[in-house]
Amino acid sequence: DIQMTQSPSSLSASVGDRVTITCRASQSISRYLNWYQQKPRKALKLLIYAASSLQIGVPSRFSGSGSGTDFTLTISSLQPEDFATYYCQQSYTMPWTFGQGTKVEIK
Amino acid sequence: EVQLVESGGGLVKPGGSLRLSCAVSEFTFSNAWMSWVRQAPGKGLEWVGRIKSKTDGGTTDYAAPVKGRFTISRDDSKNTLYLQMTSLKTEDTAVYYCTTKNRILDAFDIWGQGTMVTVSS
Numbered sequence: 001d002i003q004m005t006q007s008p009s010s011l012s013a014s015v016g017d018r019v020t021i022t023c024r025a026s027q028s029i030s031r032y033l034n035w036y037q038q039k040p041r042k043a044l045k046l047l048i049y050a051a052s053s054l055q056i057g058v059p060s061r062f063s064g065s066g067s068g069t070d071f072t073l074t075i076s077s078l079q080p081e082d083f084a085t086y087y088c089q090q091s092y093t094m095p096w097t098f099g100q101g102t103k104v105e106i107k
Numbered sequence: 108e109v110q111l112v113e114s115g116g117g118l119v120k121p122g123g124s125l126r127l128s129c130a131v132s133e134f135t136f137s138n139a140w141m142s143w144v145r146q147a148p149g150k151g152l153e154w155v156g157r158i159k160s161k162t163d164g165g166t167t168d169y170a171a172p173v174k175g176r177f178t179i180s181r182d183d184s185k186n187t188l189y190l191q192m193t194s195l196k197t198e199d200t201a202v203y204y205c206t207t208k209n210r211i212l213d214a215f216d217i218w219g220q221g222t223m224v225t226v227s228s
Contacts, residue, residue, distance in 0.1 A: 043218040091214060094154075098151055101151045
């Protein structure tokens, strides 16, 4: 199975900060990498697909980059509604696997 | 608006069985490839299994921890996805989500709110 490792596991940031989350795959997955946002009592939300494509309706402050084994999710200016947990997921091969999550908390 | 609503969760003893349902509305369910994903308390997300649309063969695939114990099925006439769970173990305790796999985006683009399954004696 392909292991997905996110870092950091958690971070504290202020509104307006630039936030970067990294995701590393245990083998090359080309650009088959997606990012999701999870908030309590809300359905999970797809943010980024194919490493860098923004899902419809997702604010442009979210961006993704990377290919092969190393990927990043960047929030250019953190907003109050962005405090949540973020997961990467590889869709290169089954079993589809997720990172362990990065919790973004208010500083 | 597309909605996925899971139901059927609850408390079950180890070795027991449970069937989860996922009702889908405002969506062409029959064409969709559907998956179940679970999340143990305080943990990350784990893909459980997938069923293709009937026009694509209706075949299923499962993660190793549940293979042989869990069965995914669908009733396109009722717009409903099922997860039959047998020989349940304490480590199956989790919130179970149904989700659609968008084959163009190659990503899980719509999710339900989840249903909690607790396996405990």
